[in-house]
Amino acid sequence: MDGEDPLSLGLLFRNSYDGSWEPGMRLFAHRQVPTTGLLHAQHFGELCFLCGPSNGGWSAERRRVEQYLETAGSKLEQFSRRCRGLQRKPVGASDLAGLRRRPLAQLPRRLWSRLVDRYLHSADLTAWGLLTSGAVLLWTERGPSRPEIFHYNQLLTEAVVGRISTEDAIRW
Numbered sequence: 001m002d003g004e005d006p007l008s009l010g011l012l013f014r015n016s017y018d019g020s021w022e023p024g025m026r027l028f029a030h031r032q033v034p035t036t037g038l039l040h041a042q043h044f045g046e047l048c049f050l051c052g053p054s055n056g057g058w059s060a061e062r063r064r065v066e067q068y069l070e071t072a073g074s075k076l077e078q079f080s081r082r083c084r085g086l087q088r089k090p091v092g093a094s095d096l097a098g099l100r101r102r103p104l105a106q107l108p109r110r111l112w113s114r115l116v117d118r119y120l121h122s123a124d125l126t127a128w129g130l131l132t133s134g135a136v137l138l139w140t141e142r143g144p145s146r147p148e149i150f151h152y153n154q155l156l157t158e159a160v161v162g163r164i165s166t167e168d169a170i171r172w
Contacts (some may be wrong), residue, residue: 007031007083009076022109024048025065027072029079031135043161044075082161086127091119095127103159107152111137115156127164133155 015023022034027044047068095115104112119125119133135158138149 007076007080024050024110027069027075029067029083035065043079079161083109083128084143086131086160087154089127090125091130091164092125092129094105095164096130099159099163103163111152127160131160134160 008030010028012028013025024047026046029044045068047064057064091160096119100107100112107115115130115134115137118137119130122129124132135153137152140155
């Protein structure tokens with residue numbers, strides 16, 4: 001994004017030994033400061049591996065992975081442009097209320113209250129500041145379990161990046 005808040009591309013691989021989710025991988029934007037990931041399934045997509053228990057067919061999977069990764073650079077560049085717009089977009093009470101009513105209704109009340117409190121006491125009252133407040137809250141303080149952190153992080157990122165309009169809107 002800029003020299004003060006760089007974004008890099010991250011790869012998240014997952015495996016499930018108990019079958020509770022499909023093994024796969026996904027791209028995400030990784031913030032260097034604070035060290036957090038911005039998960040956005042609509043933008044970065046996700047790739048679930050199609051190999052069965054026999055572990056056969058990996059050559060076809062490798063081709064799918066290569067095709068998926070070929071888009072990584074352009075997706076990060078587009079996401080970065082959108083985030084630069086979020087740095088210039090103030091977020092007030094009506095924006096927060098709209099986020100809470102619609103895309104962030106799934107966040108637990110206590111987590112939402114802590115997020116808003118952290119945000120309103122920060123120096124950066126922009127959409128980017130809201131994402132930063134959420135990232136710090138989710139990744140550095142005691143709170144939700146790891147699976148919940150990933151879920152809430154994705155909800156917050158998709159809500160702020162996808163619902164707060166800037167001149168750099170991403171067309172899904």
